[in-house]
Amino acid sequence: MQDHTLTGFKDLPRQSNDVFRSVLNALANPGQISSLDVDLPTPEYFDTATTAILLALADFETPLWIAPDIAAGNVQTHLKFHTGCPITENPNGASFAIATPQSDFTFLDQLALGSAENPHKSTTLILMLKGFAGSHPLHLSGPGIKTKQGISPEGFPSELLGHMKQNIQYFPCGTDLILTADRRLIGIPRSTRLEN
Amino acid sequence: MLSQTPSSEHPARQDWLNTLAQSPEKMLEEFYRNNLSDQAFTYLREPEIGLVMVRARAGGSGKQFNLGEVSVARCSVTLNNQIVGHGYVKGRSKRHAELIALIDANFQQTSPNTEFLNDLKSIRADQRAKTSRKAAATKVDFYTMVRGEN
Numbered sequence: 452m453q454d455h456t457l458t459g460f461k462d463l464p465r466q467s468n469d470v471f472r473s474v475l476n477a478l479a480n481p482g483q484i485s486s487l488d489v490d491l492p493t494p495e496y497f498d499t500a501t502t503a504i505l506l507a508l509a510d511f512e513t514p515l516w517i518a519p520d521i522a523a524g525n526v527q528t529h530l531k532f533h534t535g536c537p538i539t540e541n542p543n544g545a546s547f548a549i550a551t552p553q554s555d556f557t558f559l560d561q562l563a564l565g566s567a568e569n570p571h572k573s574t575t576l577i578l579m580l581k582g583f584a585g586s587h588p589l590h591l592s593g594p595g596i597k598t599k600q601g602i603s604p605e606g607f608p609s610e611l612l613g614h615m616k617q618n619i620q621y622f623p624c625g626t627d628l629i630l631t632a633d634r635r636l637i638g639i640p641r642s643t644r645l646e647n
Numbered sequence: 648m649l650s651q652t653p654s655s656e657h658p659a660r661q662d663w664l665n666t667l668a669q670s671p672e673k674m675l676e677e678f679y680r681n682n683l684s685d686q687a688f689t690y691l692r693e694p695e696i697g698l699v700m701v702r703a704r705a706g707g708s709g710k711q712f713n714l715g716e717v718s719v720a721r722c723s724v725t726l727n728n729q730i731v732g733h734g735y736v737k738g739r740s741k742r743h744a745e746l747i748a749l750i751d752a753n754f755q756q757t758s759p760n761t762e763f764l765n766d767l768k769s770i771r772a773d774q775r776a777k778t779s780r781k782a783a784a785t786k787v788d789f790y791t792m793v794r795g796e797n
Contacts, residue, residue: 456691456723456725456731457691458689458690458691458725459691459692463693532692532723533692
């Protein structure tokens with residue numbers, strides 16, 4: 452097991468603001484690919500976009516759940532050092548959950564959806580993919596999309612598609628989804644309808 | 648967050664970090680310039696200033712309360728990506744925190760320079776003694792006058 456810590460953002464205030472802005476844009480324009488202009492060392496199993504998002508958004512008040520198949524590397528040491536965020540075993544108590552298409556998706560039922568009083572207290576799921584040039588296109592519609600928007604995530608898990616179809620019914624509660632690949636990301640907020 | 652009880656794993660490291668954090672920046676700078684200035688390093692966390700809430704208990708046993716915030720500078724450096732040196736120091740001197748981190752990393756890689764540490768400790772002890780003497784000289788005893796019964 453690699454255990455050494457990596458360097459974080461070179462220019463912390465500017466870069467974390469840039470990343471924040473990109474995530475904001477991605478969630479305001481569901482399905483559109485945003486590209487992050489950052490260069491970072493990444494922990495094992497993690498891509499640049501996910502690492503950057505976590506470095507920018509995670510802090511001591513945002514517990515993180517990491518799917519067991521990608522939790523073994525140096526990611527925990529790295530994130531704890533730079534953000535001080537707690538790592539939780541329980542997806543229900545997590546602000547962010549990170550998974551890959553290879554993860555065991557039984558955790559989906561356990562994600563926090565928020566409540567009517569506190570809809571923001573839900574889990575944001577970050578899914579790390581190989582790329583956005585897959586063969587099974589998905590169609591998005593809803594706020595932020597004029598007519599229709601298509602995406603082609605590589606290896607989008609069918610369990611997650613089912614979850615996201617259910618998800619729209621819980622509005623204003625529900626899961627927000629961020630897809631990442633290398634240094635690019637796509638935002639799929641809870642208000643977006645996802646169809647294949 | 649961080650555990651509040653000091654770990655017993657590295658008592659020697661705790662001791663030198665403690666000593667370095669309480670030593671004048673000038674002496675650390677001098678030591679660094681004479682011994683470590685050619686040490687290659689990268690920042691893991693660039694020097695930064697923040698606030699730390701100091702908590703206390705009245706008399707050491709009362710209920711815990713927030714005494715106040717204190718400025719702290721911190722920095723972390725790494726040598727060849729393996730050894731990590733940390734520096735935390737009260738105050739707003741980024742350079743001070745950086746020097747502590749650099750010296751900490753070096754002490755881990757080689758061995759702590761006991762002579763230098765002892766020098767720092769004796770200076771610190773002298774200073775403490777001086778402050779205590781000054782305080783003792785101006786000590787005031789408070790006592791309650793016994794009043795007569797009305």
